[in-house]
Amino acid sequence: MSAVGAARALLVELTGTEPDGTWSAPGRANLIGEHTDYNDGFVFPFAIGERTHVALRHRDDGRIRVVSTFDADPVEVALTDLDGLFPARRDDVAEWARYPLGVAWALIQASGADAVTLGGVDLAFASDVPVGAGLSSSAAIEGATASALNDVWGLGMGRVALATAGTRAENEAVGAPTGVMDQLASMLGEADAAIFLDCRSLETEVVELGFGPAGLTLLVIDTGVKHAHSTGGYGERRAACERGAAVMGVPALRDLSVDDLPRAQELLDDVTFRRVRHIVTENQRVLDTVQTLRAHGPRAIGGLLDASHASMRDDFEISVPELDLAVDTSRATGAIGARMTGGGFGGAAIALVPDEHVEAVASAVTASFADAGFAAPHVFPVAASRGAGRDA
Ligand code: ADP
Ligand code: MG
16 A cells, blocks of 8 residues: 555544545655754755655544554644653653654744644654665654644744754654754755755755756665664764864854864864864765756766765764675666765665666675675665645
């Protein structure tokens, strides 16, 4: 069954009635610009075709109930109780339910709406975005929720405000210290285009990718290695970036350029310096990618993707052997550029591949994983697609 069909069926099972409507939001792939978002820098993601759908039905009792195909148990709470739940008592809520309930909470806070006057809702979720693969199933569930509630509650919030509410939910209701990139990509995506985003000003520009006309396919290689954002390395990398910015006397690493790196190397310990060097060079690579795409088209950006991967592997140290193998094998068998994408420590790589080499790359990657004794990867093409909204 399609994800939209599954969301509808789940809602019917929950309420015994048809939904009022369905909304959806896509996952995203980041073409380039990794860990630059929380450093006030630049990113260049695009929304993918895989989406999380939510079927919605109003209720008259001011309560919100969420259910997902991921979890048999619905979670229900009064809208007026959300304020007491987040962030202080979030541990009382099943982890997955903090995403949609956190978005409801953040929307009420941001819009200034009185929770007493808002209608209750039942929300049933189903998704075809792979979870924990670096394709941001979290932004997809947040975006679907934000888009649906904004419409049915008549909040009149714009897309950037909805994205920001999703980020707040993820930071404060879930407890994952992520930036705003994923949510903005999921909200603002357009067919065959990526979103050039300045994470400081939140200014965005839609930039045509032109992969199809250039005979290129973007393959995702999901290694199946799970990452966990709320714990571990992600927070440690963030702390290193903050430390580097403090020593360098700038508000954020965004304010450094490659010309500042020699001074950074003098002032910082080796590990912090390499973290800083990744961010500074990655910001420059995002700018170069946008400029190269416009001037020379998508076949010219391969080297920038490769350099991004090397920087994440060697300087930021967030790759894993499965991601390195996916990237190296793709490059060796016809990809014009490849890199890990997402927060790292697992998840997916992307490879930009001429159409005629897609099958060779996919089967070589699968074979190389078998040879290395790794679990079979999931290799599939993604296409830049439209952002969140009501389903037709
Ligand atoms: P990613 O965003 O890279 O897929 P995250 O760890 O950020 O990985 O988010 C994944 C989490 O989001 C899941 O573990 C689950 O809690 C929640 N989630 C995402 N999609 C759904 C869904 N359709 N139903 C329920 N929970 C979901
Ligand atoms: Mg996520």
